[in-house]
Amino acid sequence: MTPQAAGGDAKSANPAFSRLTPEEARFVQAWNDTRRDYPRDETIPALFEREVRRSPGATALVSAEDGRTLTYDALNRRANQLARHLRDLGVRPEMRVAIHLERSFDAVVSMLAILKAGGAYVPLDPRLPLKRASHVLEDSGASVVLSVEPLADALPAVWARLICLDSDAGAIARQSDANPPRAGSALGLAHILYTSGSTGAPKGVAVVHRGVVRLVRGTDFAHLGPDEVFLQAAPLSFDASTFEIWGALLNGGRLVILSAQTPGLDDLAEAIRAHAVTTLWLTAGLFHLAVDQRLSDLKPLRQLLAGGDVLSPPRVRRVLEEIPGCALVNGYGPTESTTFAACHVIRSLPASAATVPIGRPIANTQIYLLDSERRWVPPGETGELYIGGDGLARGYWNSPERTAESFVKSPFDAEADARLYRTGDLARLLPDGNLEFLGRADHQIKVQGFRVELSEIESALARHAAVSCNVVDARQTSAGGQRLVAYVVLRPGEEASDAELRAFLQQELPEYMVPPAFVRLSSLPLTGNGKVDRRALPEPVGASAGTASPPRSMTEETIAQVWRSVLDLEAIDCDENFFDLGGNSLLLIDAHARLQKLLAISMPITTLFEYPTVRSLARSLASGPAPDESLQALRERVRQRRQVCDRRPTPEPAS
Amino acid sequence: MTPKVFLRQNALAEPLFNRWYAWPYLVSPVTAPMYVGNLHLRLMESFVANPQVHIAALKNPEMSGGPFLSLDESKVPAVERLIDKTRRQSAPLLEFADAVRDLTRILMTRADGASLHPFYAEVPEPLKGFVELVYDVNNHPGIRFLESLLYFSPYYDEEAQSLDFSVVNGDDRAFVFSTPRLEEDDRLHLSLPYRAEGLDRVFRMREKPQPLGFATEALGLSGPDDGRFKGLFTDQPPRLAEPRDPEGVRVRYFGHACVLIETRDTTILTDPVIGYEHGRGAARFSFADLPARIDYVLITHAHQDHCMLETLLPLRHKVGEIIVPRNSGGGLADPSLKLALQSAGFSNVSEIDELGRVETADGSITSIPFFGEHGDLNIRSKTTYLVRLLGKSFLFCADSNAVEPTLYDHLSDIVGDLDVAFIGMECDGAPMSWLYGPVVTAPLTRRMDQSRRLDASDCERGMELVKRLRPRTVYVYAMGSEPWLTYLTSIHYTEQSRPIVQARALVARCRTLGICAETLFGKKELQLG
Secondary structure, eight states: OOBOOSSSOTTTOOGGGTTSOHHHHHHHHHHTOOOOOOOTTOOHHHHHHHHHHHOTTSEEEEETTTOOEEEHHHHHHHHHHHHHHHHHTTOOTTOEEEEOOOSSHHHHHHHHHHHHTTOEEEEOOTTSOHHHHHHHHHHHTOSEEEEOHHHHTTSBOOSSEEEETTTTHHHHHTSOOSOOOOOOOTTSEEEEEEEOOTTSSOEEEEEEHHHHHHHHSSOSSSOOSTTOEEEEOSOTTSTHHHHHHHHHHTTTOEEEEOOOSSOOHHHHHHHHHHHTOOEEEEEHHHHHHHHHHHGGGGTTOSEEEEESSOOOHHHHHHHHHHOTTSEEEEEEOOGGGSSOSEEEEESOOOTTOSSOOOBEEOTTEEEEEEOTTSOBOOTTSOEEEEEEETTOOOEETTOHHHHHHHEEEOTTBSSTTOEEEEEEEEEEEOTTSOEEEEEESSSEEEETTEEEEHHHHHHHHTTSTTEEEEEEEEEEOTTSSEEEEEEEEEOTTOOOOHHHHHHHHHTTSOGGGSOSEEEEOSSOOBOTTSSBOGGGSOOOOTTOSOOSSOOOSHHHHHHHHHHHHHHTOSOOOTTSBTTTTTOOHHHHHHHHHHHHHHHTOOOOTHHHHHSOBHHHHHHHHHSSSHHHHHHHHHHHHHHHHHHHHOOOOOOOOOO | OOOEEEEOTTEEEEEEETTEEOOHHHHSTTTHHHHIIIIIHHHHHHHHHOHHHHHHHHHSGGGTTSSOOOOOGGGHHHHHHHHHHHHHHTHHHHHHHHHHHHHHHHHHHHOOSSOSGGGGGGSOGGGTTTEEEEEOTTSOEEEEEOHHHHTTSTTSOGGGEEEEEEEOOSSOOOOSSSSOOOOOTTOEEEOOOTTOHHHHHHHHTTTSOEEHHHHHHHTTOOSOOOSTTGGGEESSOOOOOOOOOSSSEEEEEEETTEEEEEOSSOEEEESOOOOOOOSOSSOOOOGGGSOSOEEEEEOOBOSTTTSOHHHHHHHGGGEEEEEEEOOOSSOSSOOOHHHHHHHTTOSOEEEEOTTOEEEETTEEEEEEOOOSSSTTOOOOOBOEEEEEETTEEEEEOTTOOOSOTHHHHHHHHHHOSOSEEEEEOOOSOOBHHHHHGGGOOSOOBHHHHHHSBOOOOOHHHHHHHHHHHOOSEEEEEOOOOSGGGHHHHOOOOOTTSHHHHHHHHHHHHHHHTTOEEEEOOSOEEEEEO
């Protein structure tokens, strides 16, 4: 990066600085001078192997559920065997290998092995709808898929070579466990993560090794080192997992893996306590819940990173006040800049502050706030946020047009191929040099930390037979998060219940993209120039849920009260399913925590999955040892999952 | 006088479509676009992107027959050229395949039981006028393709048809269904439609010699021959076939599901697949063992190893009538065999319905229902045949799977006294997507795919049939086990392979019931009456 001079004579002046005073121009250039030493020419596996050599006996992985551990050396050997197996299958640099696994030792071994073989991993969430999973496999062109037998049945029947880590364990274990020859390069493809796409299909962000290395080495927003214990609780298809996994493993740290599908606040607390977690990432929604419900559980942390969506200032203040020993970091960044682009280590937040700043560009990253002609806007003015530097992804997989649209030539860098990523986010520079996030320039929103293009949901909904037209909007919830509301105009004479529309969308979209609330309109409100007037859309009134079956006991009333509150509904039918009423996993975590408090009981979060109606849950709680039974069931499930997800390759018995 | 030459007994003409080994689904304009778009291009593109994965996969014998090109890395540029050519040559077919996908999606998501008429406006351009939109009786929307009309559209592309001539010198031909035929030095590639009449003139030369110029003219060849064409011919006449006892019924097993039945007045050949005679390998019947005229060719179903163009085209000139099962009509997975074979130059193709009967000079041919082996898709074009000649009766079950034994209770009176049952026992079939993936428009999970296999009867199922129909003799056939068939089946059996174990068990159980039983392999001859 060679920033061009801003001042000097008019001839050499960069027009991109023309709206700034020379002083301001010098300021933003210094502000963006984030160069720091880091191993920019190394690959992820090379840095990992260095950690293995440094401390082979150090613990690399811990299972949060049962405490099993794997040392750096053991993890490396397992990854080496799988990497050699993948090499034998023909995996080479730039080739994509899908990982169809839950969070587990196997998943980390797989990622390492794929990278060691030179390939790139493509996380494929086992819970994706079939159509979407097919799209990811086809679009990425994954030639090999790693899974385990119990999950593999749900894979789309595609022609990629399927390797099951359990049933193929014998063949993998026959491979040498020595480091394979180096493959791949710093600018080679490391992984592809799929995010919501505005044209109706998800798009793959192609991330390179350097992007990841710059995220976790030479960093200035958090302390990453051998004494840190990270929790891996983010979905593998979500870029926070990039930070969790490689933040730990490329720095000699310890990674505690929480394999529960939907970890509740209890699970988080237990993992933090039992495994002395020091560094935790929470998406904004979960952060808010944890602060509201279980703040004391976060006390052992040394570093808490939160973000993925707008953080609520009162909650941030509570953390600052009540856990002063913990560094609180607001992390901002799109996958296109490899997880983080800016971070704000929050030392204090004035009472007057209405937002939590997103800070400054992190090491080896630049941020620009530009106007429509790509000139820096003066400090304090709103501009679109562009990102440059070593974190930039290569672009969108298989989509040169979309890449060209979003990854533009940098006017700030003399290097011909220097690019900026245009985020679509709006921000301004505060007097203290921090950035303030001001929302989106388009209709992309965040749900549970995931990016969602509203138009992708709209185009899916438009395919329903009864739907004439629709618009999907995000509405502020009382908890400070955003909630999707679908406004639907039905064709004349057609009917479609909320449950039917929801079930329809569930076949096409991941859970977090299915709106919890549907509002029927006779027509969409339009602006003068004929566009949908989003501001004129009514707030969903929480009376849509039926009251056919009101609460009949104290327990039912208490549960219903919690549900009404988390689901933003005025009345609840006690025989309706939580998820059909608009619940999602984040709301379930909330309900779980509140129920335990109000009923003064302890139950695993899985009980709520088993008894998803008010009535069934009340009955299960009333029938004496039910919670214990559920606990039994949980243990059984954990045991099964362990067998499923973390089955170690067992060496063939010597004959 | 110009010397006359014979077409070599082991001369091979592989019918190709866009240089992929042709079979009926690559002939029909309903299905061919789906295979070009959803199989051929994808496989070739996958190879170009990841040649090492294909090479590595095929080192594992379990993967042979899988979706991997059997080529080395040096062939990447040639495959890239073929991709380009296919994209240009078959652009209309690719548009057709996209349109099918789009229209399916429109109907599946929006047709809700109300009139389909409004959807005609949304039928994509390539399909307009070629499809009728229909519900089944469960209100599931679907597309009915006017298949016969599509043979007159750009989606029936004879330009993509060609033949690759060479001489077979061993039984080690590579598997043909997952790798295109690239230009190779020892092969002569001719752009000819399958229906070209000149092919008959050349194939007659297996028995009747002609001057070489007769053959060049028949195929419309011009320019100097570099020896490859001439190399297909010889001055050696074919060996003489053994004389046949004119009385009774002679049955000869040619391998796989191909059986020749001869009486004084009638000759019938089932599922023609003829091994080439090159003087090596296991003993076999070959072209020289066929009679001058075959009155009836019986096709049991449309799978590549049963309705094989490679064998059918050379026999075209001597076949009286081809009998094929009637398809359900209009569906994407069940094209018409009659239309496909007619377009390939067979003038006398007749469709037979379940329990339909054709009278022959000294007996009859009856269609008997065939269940299974088609991944539970609604494919009607499959039948077994009951052949009665001179009072002897033979049932050719091909790959039918006796999944519903009660069927044979109902059939036992119709079949009546049965001398010989030929039962296919390839009970380890491929997952359904292997064959039908390109025409299945809804996504399929691995679980669905693995459970819907293309498999024939195992011992238990086979015995259900045997117990109900009580044949005097049972022959297990259609196992794909002949060494000259690996190019079609990719099968390499061992003694422990499940089909072999199951066949052995069935033979043993038949014998305990006093029924003669044997698993056929290579060649076999029997004389009845």
